[in-house]
Amino acid sequence: MIKNKLSIKDFGKDTDQLAHVDLNDLTPLPPPYDKVEDEPKWKELKPEYREQFECSLDDTVALGIPKPKTPGEEKELVDKFVSGLQKLFQKENNWPFLQQLMLTLEHCAKCQTCVDACPIYEASGRNEVYRLTYRSEIWRRIVKKYVQKKPFASFTDGDIDLNWKTVARLMELSYRCTICRRCAQTCPIGVDNALITHELRKVFSQEMGIAAKEIHEKGSVLQLKVGSSTGMNSEVVKDNIDFIDEDMSEITGLTIKSRWDVKGADIMLLHNAGEIIAWPENPGAFAIILEAAGISWTLSSDAVAYDGINYGLWYDDAQLARVAIKHAQAARKLGVKKIVIGECGHAHKALTVIADRVLTGDLNIPRESAMTLLEDIVFSGKIKFDPSRNNFPVTLHDPCNLVRLMGVVEPQRRILRYLCPQFREMTPHGVHNYCCGGGSGFAIMSPNNFQNWRVAVSGRKKLKQVLDAFSDCPGPETKKYLCAPCSNCKGQIRDILQYYNVKEKSNIIYGGLVELIVNAMVDVKPGFISWDESF
Amino acid sequence: MILNIATYLSVLIFLTVVLYRFIKIANMPAHLRWDLYPVPHEGFKKSRYGGSYYEELDWWTKPRHVSKLNELSVMIPEIILLRGVWEANKGLWFWSWAFHFGLYLAIFMAFLAVVSTIIGPVSAFGLILTNIAALSAVIGYILGVIGCIGMIYKRLANEKLKPFTTQASIFNLIFILLIFITGLIAISKTGLLATDQSGLIGQLQIYTAGLVNFDGTAVVHPAVVLHITVILLFMVYMPFTHMAHFFLKWFTYHGIRWNDEPNKAGSALEKDIIRSLNYKPTWAAKHIKADGKKTWVDIATEEVFKDDKK
Numbered sequence: 001m002i003k004n005k006l007s008i009k010d011f012g013k014d015t016d017q018l019a020h021v022d023l024n025d026l027t028p029l030p031p032p033y034d035k036v037e038d039e040p041k042w043k044e045l046k047p048e049y050r051e052q053f054e055c056s057l058d059d060t061v062a063l064g065i066p067k068p069k070t071p072g073e074e075k076e077l078v079d080k081f082v083s084g085l086q087k088l089f090q091k092e093n094n095w096p097f098l099q100q101l102m103l104t105l106e107h108c109a110k111c112q113t114c115v116d117a118c119p120i121y122e123a124s125g126r127n128e129v130y131r132l133t134y135r136s137e138i139w140r141r142i143v144k145k146y147v148q149k150k151p152f153a154s155f156t157d158g159d160i161d162l163n164w165k166t167v168a169r170l171m172e173l174s175y176r177c178t179i180c181r182r183c184a185q186t187c188p189i190g191v192d193n194a195l196i197t198h199e200l201r202k203v204f205s206q207e208m209g210i211a212a213k214e215i216h217e218k219g220s221v222l223q224l225k226v227g228s229s230t231g232m233n234s235e236v237v238k239d240n241i242d243f244i245d246e247d248m249s250e251i252t253g254l255t256i257k258s259r260w261d262v263k264g265a266d267i268m269l270l271h272n273a274g275e276i277i278a279w280p281e282n283p284g285a286f287a288i289i290l291e292a293a294g295i296s297w298t299l300s301s302d303a304v305a306y307d308g309i310n311y312g313l314w315y316d317d318a319q320l321a322r323v324a325i326k327h328a329q330a331a332r333k334l335g336v337k338k339i340v341i342g343e344c345g346h347a348h349k350a351l352t353v354i355a356d357r358v359l360t361g362d363l364n365i366p367r368e369s370a371m372t373l374l375e376d377i378v379f380s381g382k383i384k385f386d387p388s389r390n391n392f393p394v395t396l397h398d399p400c401n402l403v404r405l406m407g408v409v410e411p412q413r414r415i416l417r418y419l420c421p422q423f424r425e426m427t428p429h430g431v432h433n434y435c436c437g438g439g440s441g442f443a444i445m446s447p448n449n450f451q452n453w454r455v456a457v458s459g460r461k462k463l464k465q466v467l468d469a470f471s472d473c474p475g476p477e478t479k480k481y482l483c484a485p486c487s488n489c490k491g492q493i494r495d496i497l498q499y500y501n502v503k504e505k506s507n508i509i510y511g512g513l514v515e516l517i518v519n520a521m522v523d524v525k526p527g528f529i530s531w532d533e534s535f
Numbered sequence: 536m537i538l539n540i541a542t543y544l545s546v547l548i549f550l551t552v553v554l555y556r557f558i559k560i561a562n563m564p565a566h567l568r569w570d571l572y573p574v575p576h577e578g579f580k581k582s583r584y585g586g587s588y589y590e591e592l593d594w595w596t597k598p599r600h601v602s603k604l605n606e607l608s609v610m611i612p613e614i615i616l617l618r619g620v621w622e623a624n625k626g627l628w629f630w631s632w633a634f635h636f637g638l639y640l641a642i643f644m645a646f647l648a649v650v651s652t653i654i655g656p657v658s659a660f661g662l663i664l665t666n667i668a669a670l671s672a673v674i675g676y677i678l679g680v681i682g683c684i685g686m687i688y689k690r691l692a693n694e695k696l697k698p699f700t701t702q703a704s705i706f707n708l709i710f711i712l713l714i715f716i717t718g719l720i721a722i723s724k725t726g727l728l729a730t731d732q733s734g735l736i737g738q739l740q741i742y743t744a745g746l747v748n749f750d751g752t753a754v755v756h757p758a759v760v761l762h763i764t765v766i767l768l769f770m771v772y773m774p775f776t777h778m779a780h781f782f783l784k785w786f787t788y789h790g791i792r793w794n795d796e797p798n799k800a801g802s803a804l805e806k807d808i809i810r811s812l813n814y815k816p817t818w819a820a821k822h823i824k825a826d827g828k829k830t831w832v833d834i835a836t837e838e839v840f841k842d843d844k845k
Contacts, residue, residue, distance in 0.1 A: 007698060083819070092814040095564040102560065103787050107780040110699040111631070113624035137699055156703040156776075184571055188619035189780045190787025195569070209820035221822065225840040318823050321835035338593070352589065356798045357567050357808050358835070364800055366595045376592045407572040407587025407795075431572045431585030 006128040011138055011169060012161040016050075018129060018169060019058045021453070025125030026460060030467045030474070033500055039456065040499060043449035054168040058129055060453040062175035062212055062445060065168060074164035077208065081167045084207030085147045088199055096317050096357075100195055105143060108136065108191045114183035119434045119461035120176065130457075132183050135173050136193040138166070139200060174200040175212060178439030178458065179314065180400040185432070197440075201315035211315050215441040219311040220319040224326075227303035228273040229311070234301045240276050241283065241299070248284035252524040258287045261334065262298035267373070268336040269297055270327060270351070272344035272487035273307035274444075279490060282343060285514035285528075286370070292523065293377045298334060305330030308341055309487075310350035314440045324355035328363040338366040340373050343512045345399030345486035346439075349406055369402065371485065374517065375411035378418065384522040387419050392479050394420040394516065395469040397462070397493065398433035399486035407431070412485055412513055419520045420481075426465045434461045436484070438492025451495060459496045466493075466508065476507040479531045485513040507531065536751030538742070538760060545767040552774035553782060560786050564814075565807040571792045575609040578602040582609075587795060595797070606793070615639070627696075630689055634682025637715060640675025644668045648736055652743040656732065668736045669727045672718065679715035683708050707776065710769055717762040724758035735759065 010018060023039045032038075045055050054065045068074040087093035088101060112133060115121055121130045128134060141160035145153040153159075160166070177197040184192040205211040223229045228237065241258045248256040259265070269290070275282040290297045300306055304326035312320030328351075331339045341348045352367040359365070377383065396416055402408050409430050416423045426433070436443070437459030445454070470480050484490050493510045502508050509531055519528040573585035578600055581587065588594045612618045617635060621628045647668035651661045687708045690700040718735075726734040732741055738759040745753035755763075773779070780787075798804050812831045816823070824839055 080819070087816075087818060091564050091811070093816045093818060095811040095814060096567040097569070099560060099563040099566045099786065100569050100791050102563070103783060103791070107777050107783060107787070109777065109780070110696070110701075110704065111620070111624065111627060112695045112699065113620055113627070115695065117623060133699060154702075155706075156701065158699075158701045181571060184792075186619060186623040188613065188617060189784055190792055192569070192571075192787075192791075206818040206820050206823055209822065216822075221840060318818070318825075318831075318834055321831065322839065325835055353568050353570065357565060357804075358812075360798070360805050360809055360812070361800065364798060364805075366593070368592070368594070369589055372590060372592050372594075403585070404572055405570070406589055407570075407574065407577070407581075407585055408589050409572075409584050409586045411590055 006134070008134070008137060008141065008158060008160055012163050012166040014165055015056070017056055017058065019127060021059050021124060021127060021457060023456070025127065026456065027123050027125060027464070029460070029464055029500075030471065032505055033463070033467070040452070042452040042456070045448060049448070054172070056165060057169045057172040058176075058453075060450050061172065061448045062450050063171055063210065064213075064447055065171060065210060068164060078162060078164055078167055080208050081203065082146055082162070084203035085143055087207060088203060089147070094199075094202075094317075097195065097199060100192060101199055104191045104193065104195050105140060107189050108133075108140065108193070109189060110137070111188075113188060114186050114191075114193060117182045117186045118177075119180075119182070119437070120178070120458050123460035124457050129173070130176055132177060132193050135170070135177065135200075136196045138170065138173075139196050142166070170200060171204055171210060174204065175440075175442075175445075176458075178400075178435045178437065178442060180435035180439050181405060182400075182432075182435070185404065198314070202317060205316040206318065212441060212445055213447070214445045215311040215315060216319070219309070219441070219444070220316065220323060223304055223307055223309065223311075224319075224322055228307035229309055230273045230277050230307065232273060232276070232307075234303060234306065237273065237276065237306050238301060240280075244276065244280045244284045245287065247280065248288055251284075251528060252288060252518070252521075254288060254292070254523065256284070256287050256291060258283075259298045260301050262296075264335050265298040266296040266337045267298070267340045268300055268305075268331045268334055268338075269340050269342060269370075270305070270308035270347065271299075271342040272309050272347055274309070274487050274491070275342070275344075278494075279487070279512070281515055281528075282487075282512045285512070285518040286342060288518050288521070288524065289374065289377060289383070289514060292521065293380065293382045295373075295377070297340075298336065300330040300334060302326075302330040302333065308344050308347035308351070310347060310355075311441060313346050313350040313354060320350060320354065321358050324351055324358055325363065327351055328355075328359050328365055331365045332362055336365070338368050340368050340370050342370050343485040343487060343514065345401035346488060348399075348408070349401035353406055369406075369408045369411070371402070371408050371411040371513070374513065375415055378415050378517060385419055385517075385520045386522050387421055387520055389520045389526060390420045390516055391422060392481060393422045393424065393470055393473055394481045394483055395424055395426055395466065396429070397426070397436060397466075397482060397484040397486075397489055398429055398431075399484070399489050400433065400435050400439055402486060403433060404431045412483075415513065415517065416483065419516060424469055426469045434465055436462045436486075436489040436492040437496070438488055441488075443488040443491035443495075446495075451499075454492070455496050455499045459492055462493070463496050463500065463502075467506065470506065470508065474506060476505060478507060480506065480508045481516070481529065482508055482510040483513055483516060484510055538763060539746055539749075539751045541764070541767055542746055545770045549770045549774055553779070556774065556779055557782065560783060560790075564811040565804055566791070568794065569791050570795045574793045574795055575605045576601045576603065576793060577605075577795075579605055579608075588797075599797075606789075610788070626693075627686075627689060630682050630685030632682070633678045634686055634711070637675045637677075637679025637682050638711070640671040641679065641714070641718065644671040644675060644736070645739070647671065648739040649743050651736075652740045652747065656737065656740045665736050665740070666728065668739075669734065672735060673722060673727055676715045676718040676722070680712065680719065683712035683715060687712070703776070707778065710765075710772070713765050714762075714769060717758070717765050721756070721758040721762040725756050
């Protein structure tokens, strides 16, 4: 049953708000989260905010674009949008995605086979505005009519009006998809409607200079300016790691000292610097494991290279390339044999898969997932483990970038099967997993009431999966652990668990993979993972 | 004679457009990787769960195994049975399958008609092929009619499909429906299994022989002429539409979804990438700092936010 029926033509109409999210329509969660009256109420956008900023899509705002003041300004923005769309189809401007985009433009059969794969569409109660083909169809019609200027475009592809409302709504709508590409997996023709989200964001950023503040201004720009999107410069990050080492030494009873700028080390480890601030036990656990296994490793204190994030992956090819090159340059300078990427899904995909066709010559330094290295260490016999220390229910979240989009599926599972006696899978899992709802930058975006949307709608399917995975022990009397080997996913999961008070009601905590490994190490004092100190 | 000339022209247009579109896509610059797992050429063991070579420690030091056989094991059920639609869109599957399988059988019938003409329609093997072609025709046309009508109904009545149904979607389905209907009319007028070439397959063999021998004097039944005319019109029209996915699907799967070829120093792929990195973009946003003179390499390597630090 489709809720909130909308036609394509509605999209350009001069109405205040195109669609509405009714909490009663959202897919039900298992008890005790099943009562609509207990669902946290959404913060409403203030009338004065609505006066100034574009809020005409749904009940939330991701970008907050000031409304143009005159028809002239509106026209200028629409023209820029068309100009950007034209550039998407020029090899000089868009060689990185030209072939994929052209095929996706031309060959969609509009069979709707992909739509039910989308967790956002499903969780919203099939709200038409979130149907992924609604967005892609609007884009196709605009391209055919206003960019390619095809004769008979309204006959072959359907008609659409292009005005400021259309563009403003598309900007927001390009931030209602996590680019998890679950939809693309189902397309029998191989069309990728999630790619359209990616390319739309590029037009807005690369041509119009419009992007979500958290991923551009406070994200990739800050990273390139000071070294990290966290704002940490080289000295601060070293100080923070020192503190973490001290804490880890105290907690584990071992002497932990992270290594900086070791020339000729085998491995340059690349963390998402957000871990250092939000989940210090994660980089700490990495140091414990690598030291215990006698690995030759180092961190780089070069600007940008101590933060593995690369937000350009979600919205801007130039920013993506700039950050990837900085990472590779730091590794080249140190003369390491390989870069190992810590528990950050998008950093994995950006540097290993996407940047593979950006890094040439001596910048093409081998890159590897930490999952693979950790598997090798765990099964090498270099470290003694006591799996009974992890004898609590554990489930695994598959970060889309690491699993569906990179094919690293089993190493982390082999570790969990060995070290966690009560490990259980979610349904579905592996390459058919559901996104945490925080993909493509959402996890770090909370302007206005966007967090309401990204948790209650975008993250809903994931919460249901997690609760279902622990359905044999739902109550708070059983301590449970959700393993999410990705910083962004953890950020989103943190917000979901807090939003629905899951720690109190179900006693589920979340964390990475390395924490479980260290928790099972015989040489470490018991209790590395603690339910009392989480959050 | 007119039918023969129309056939040569239609085949020429069809092949030219197909070739042009294939070359156009194939000649696009190497793109950034956009793989999507499972990737079946990783072999049965890994592709079963969607694993890649990135699961191997020091993967770049290990030989890369590419299983074309495993790719086929995915592609064949996809093409013949539309497995993807079955798995994700069961309500549409039967109609879509009947529609596509009807087309496959019709194409198979045409292929057999040509082969049997070349080897001799009255030879023992020729007769076997003729009978198989006849069976393909009747099953294919009936399935095609069912599939087309079902698809038209779905497109117009199903609440998921209707908002996205364009006039061209219906036009295309009616066009293909006409192929199947005129085929059935031709069978009804000429018979199917006649041994003296008066049946549909025999008539097609006469027509094919005329084409092969550049003989414009061959005469076939008007119902067969009508059927062939609809097919020829469709051949000219189809490669210009999204239905060209029948061959461009090769790129969406092998060129993108399953393209996990790593970039190696000195490879042809690397040379292609370097060529692209030297394109000069014109993106207008300030932070890109493109002026139409700088290359992607310049843009990606200069200290772009240096001034902002001050």
